[in-house]
Amino acid sequence: MSTQRSAKQLAKFLDYVLSRRPDEFGLVPDKRGFFKIKELLKAINEEAGFRYVRHSHLDEIFVTLPDHPFEIEAKLIRSKIRDRLPQRSVALDTPKLLFTCVRHKAYPHACVKGIRPAAFSHIVLSSDIDMARRIGKRFDPDPVVLHVNVQQSELQGVVFFQAGETLYLTNFIPADCFSGPALPKEKPLAKSAKKAGVSPQPQNAGSFFIELDESGRAVKPASSNSKDTKVDRKKKKIKPHLLQ
Numbered sequence: 001m002s003t004q005r006s007a008k009q010l011a012k013f014l015d016y017v018l019s020r021r022p023d024e025f026g027l028v029p030d031k032r033g034f035f036k037i038k039e040l041l042k043a044i045n046e047e048a049g050f051r052y053v054r055h056s057h058l059d060e061i062f063v064t065l066p067d068h069p070f071e072i073e074a075k076l077i078r079s080k081i082r083d084r085l086p087q088r089s090v091a092l093d094t095p096k097l098l099f100t101c102v103r104h105k106a107y108p109h110a111c112v113k114g115i116r117p118a119a120f121s122h123i124v125l126s127s128d129i130d131m132a133r134r135i136g137k138r139f140d141p142d143p144v145v146l147h148v149n150v151q152q153s154e155l156q157g158v159v160f161f162q163a164g165e166t167l168y169l170t171n172f173i174p175a176d177c178f179s180g181p182a183l184p185k186e187k188p189l190a191k192s193a194k195k196a197g198v199s200p201q202p203q204n205a206g207s208f209f210i211e212l213d214e215s216g217r218a219v220k221p222a223s224s225n226s227k228d229t230k231v232d233r234k235k236k237k238i239k240p241h242l243l244q
Helices: 002-019 037-044 055-064 107-113 129-136 150-155 188-196 226-237
Strands: 070-073 076-079 097-102 123-126 144-149 167-170
Touching (some): 002 037, 002 070, 002 076, 037 055, 055 070, 097 129, 144 150
Antiparallel strands (some): 070 076, 097 123, 123 167
């Protein structure tokens, strides 16, 4: 009895997410109304009281509730009733500033080449910075939050689509249309080595370096005088009291 009731409560919650307001959870359906199950689980696990939900709980709904309102196709899920979903349309009254996230590793590349879709089929942006960060954390524990200048983007031909109350989509954002944190500076050693065209080598214990002349040839170290070396060794062996 308790299992049946739990499945009904979860089904009711999922019905709200999948058929009415997926944008409240940072979710965007594809053209057929499907959501990736993996992305759905990430989103609902962020909600208090639903952090326990796994794929097996979706299976439980299908087994225990014969009138369940969902359809599963491979790794996708959608609601059977989709007429209340937010309709995707060209944004007419877009805020001046939108927010989106990129992975830390991808940030230097985005600063040069611009932003392109990575985890999703479109770039997902939000007018709410907290929602943008929430979406970003689903593919990077510490994502880089970017501030997108909407007017500058539109002047360069970028078209924004509205996908809910605070969500927006687009296919590309040029590198000069957003701002973010400063890129980490290279270490001085790495900079000097890059200018010289030489890759820095690790200084291991007991290693030595070959000196090169201007033409790049090895310079032989000045040979030490064997006689002087023997004299130095003898001096080291002389006992201190004999020098008094």
